[in-house]
Amino acid sequence: MRKLDRHVGWTVFTAILLVLAIIVGLDAIAAFIDEADDISESYTFARVGLYILLTLPGRLYEFVPFAALIGCMLGLGQLATSSELVVMRAAGVSIGRLVWIAMKPALLVAVLGFALGEQVAPRTEQLAETNRAMAQNPGESFGGRHGIWNREGNTFLHFNALEADGVVHGITMLQFDRDLVMEYALRAQRATFEGDYWTMEEVVITRLSSWQALRETHQTMRWDTGITPELLTVVAVEPEYLPIPDLYRYSRYLQSQGLDSDDYQLALWRKILQPAAIGALVLVAISFIFGPLREGTMGFRIFAGVIVGIVFQTSQDLLGPASLVFGFAPLYAALAPILLCAVAGVLLLARAR
Structure with a gap:
């Protein structure tokens, strides 16, 4: 039985890795083409390549569920095409055991992806955004379509780039x-964190009244605020790439400021539930192989996997904003597609017995 486990597990594992490499490669190429429109003397071809390279961990983490779904379909489909699954069933191997054998490599990929999303992707994403912002605005204090927005009470702030x-x-x-x-409106060339306050440099302040605007300049200026580099690092990275502790802390910070934190709570629950999402998608993939796609071609299996993945992702994307509009908890928005896939997979497997 161990040889059987290794054979099926390795077939599914290699198929998942192959699909993941193809999907991430295509996504990286598309991102490179999109970034190429911004190439300039400072934001060079090499800088664009570095930006794409630094965002690869985040892209890998993002596409792990999709790759697990299609990879499992391809791996088991290959075994079904060569009649190996028929031989295994004839030898007395139950569908439940085959489900668990195929689930193990998918869960291994889920664990590796989770570790990548928690430990590597947040750092590389923040470094990528910083390098791009500084390359696109060399020597400029303001401007650019990228950057960080934050709010503290009635103060609205924007930062072009954040260094580590x-x-x-x-x-x-x-x-x-x-x-x-x-x-008033304040602009500063740069600011350095000094432990419990910031020191701004090249500061220009425009104070507004009902009848005039006064402009004053300062070479340096102290800025006392509760904003820290750690907080800005969280803001600089998209919620889906942040580690779970940072998502939890920043959502609590937004709540303390009276701001909406549902986006970060939704990302928090999606990250926590991602292994369950991968398990549910793999269950659907296995049920398809033992059910309606048992005699299907490889191309049709890929097509079916893409459709299921798109429906799953679309439902997640729709339920997220819906939770904001209709006021239900982000947990339910993250959990509903997973439960739907799990129930569908169980029902299809029950019919295949």
Whole structure:
């Protein structure tokens, strides 16, 4: 039985890795073409390549469920095409055991993807965004279509780029009163974190009143705030690439500021439930192989896997905003597609017995 486990498991595992490499490669090529529109003297071909390279861990993590679904279909489909599954069933191997054998390599990939998403992707994503922002705006304090927005009370802030050592570039600060009337606008070339405060450099402040605007400049200026480099690092990275502890802490911070935290809570629950999502998708893939796709061609299996993956991803993308509109918990939005896939897989397997 151990040889059987290794044979089936290795076939499914290699198929998942192959599909993952193809999907991520195509996505990276598409991203490179999109970034190529911004190539300039400072944001060179090599810089674009470095940006794509640094975002690869995040892309790998993002496509693990999709690859597990299609890879499992291809791996088991290959065994079905060569009649090896028929021989295994004739030898007395139950469908439940085959399900568990195929599930193990998928869960291994899920664990590896989870570790990648927790430990590697947040750092490389933040470094990629910083390098791109600084390359696209060399020597400029403001501008650019990328950057970090944050709010602290009635103060709205934008930072062009964040370095790992606690230095931010291109600060824009808009201060409003209780009636949301702008009091002043501040711009600074850069700011350095000094432990419990920031030191701004090359500061320009425009103070507004009902009848005039006064402009003042400062070479350096102290900025006392509760914003830290760790907090900005969280803001600089898309929620789906943040580690679970940071998602939890930042969602609590947003709640303390009276701001909406549903996006971060949704990303938190999706990350926690990703192994379950992969398990549910693999269950659907296995049920297809033992059910309606038992005699199907390889191309049709790939097509079916892509359709199921798109439906699953679309349902997740629709239920996320729906939770904001209709007011139900983000946990339910993350859990509903998983339960639907799991129930569908169990029902299809029950019919295949």
